[in-house]
Amino acid sequence: MIKIKTMPVGSIQACCYIIYFPPDKNAIVIDPGGDGKTIVDFLAKNGLNPLYLINTHGHIDHIEANVELKQAFPKALLCIHKTDAPMLTSAGKNLSMELGYSFVSPQADKLITEGDVISLDGAEFKVLHTPGHTPGGISLLYEDTKEKTAPIIFTGDTLFQMGVGRTDFVGGSMQQLIDSIRRKILVLPPETIVYPGHGPATTVGAEKERNPFL
Numbered sequence: 001m002i003k004i005k006t007m008p009v010g011s012i013q014a015c016c017y018i019i020y021f022p023p024d025k026n027a028i029v030i031d032p033g034g035d036g037k038t039i040v041d042f043l044a045k046n047g048l049n050p051l052y053l054i055n056t057h058g059h060i061d062h063i064e065a066n067v068e069l070k071q072a073f074p075k076a077l078l079c080i081h082k083t084d085a086p087m088l089t090s091a092g093k094n095l096s097m098e099l100g101y102s103f104v105s106p107q108a109d110k111l112i113t114e115g116d117v118i119s120l121d122g123a124e125f126k127v128l129h130t131p132g133h134t135p136g137g138i139s140l141l142y143e144d145t146k147e148k149t150a151p152i153i154f155t156g157d158t159l160f161q162m163g164v165g166r167t168d169f170v171g172g173s174m175q176q177l178i179d180s181i182r183r184k185i186l187v188l189p190p191e192t193i194v195y196p197g198h199g200p201a202t203t204v205g206a207e208k209e210r211n212p213f214l
Contacts, residue, residue, distance in 0.1 A: 078109045150193055155196050
């Protein structure tokens with residue numbers, strides 16, 4: 001059974017997710033956006049070995065702890081969509097300069113795109129390209145056909161509970177964002193659990209019915 005640890009991190013409290021399948025100790029870390037020591041300490045305390053560090057997009061609040069995670073777990077593969085990869089190593093593009101400092105992440109170990117599959121202990125997480133907040137924004141979909149539980153999708157800053165991601169940054173597009181949500185997320189079963197990049201979890205059905213942006 002999947003275990004998901006949600007950790008609000010950094011000054012903007014982005015949601016970092018740690019995914020694993022007990023008793024196995026391999027893990028995926030999604031959006032280590034700050035508080036690197038806290039994330040590393042949780043992994044170490046629970047004996048977890050992150051195989052993948054996945055950035056749903058390249059903004060500073062979703063990548064800032066890449067440095068600490070790669071230092072602590074150098075064999076973990078840092079993954080990001082190929083279109084957002086330049087943001088990792090550009091303080092201007094990742095928006096850290098707008099917050100008054102210059103941050104540069106390690107380069108990506110693996111560039112991911114639509115349809116790619118991240119495997120973890122037999123489970124598969126499908127990459128969905130959901131641009132709009134950034135050109136290379138992704139969502140990560142997990143469907144457990146064996147347990148027949150509700151699908152799970154990690155949407156980064158594409159879709160929130162009763163909200164959507166900002167599109168006023170360079171490369172943003174509201175039309176593209178809404179199109180991504182409608183074509184890639186709202187077509188999923190209504191019971192699909194949505195884990196967003198900020199704020200509480202929700203479901204596809206709830207957002208389809210009540211999200212004012214949709």
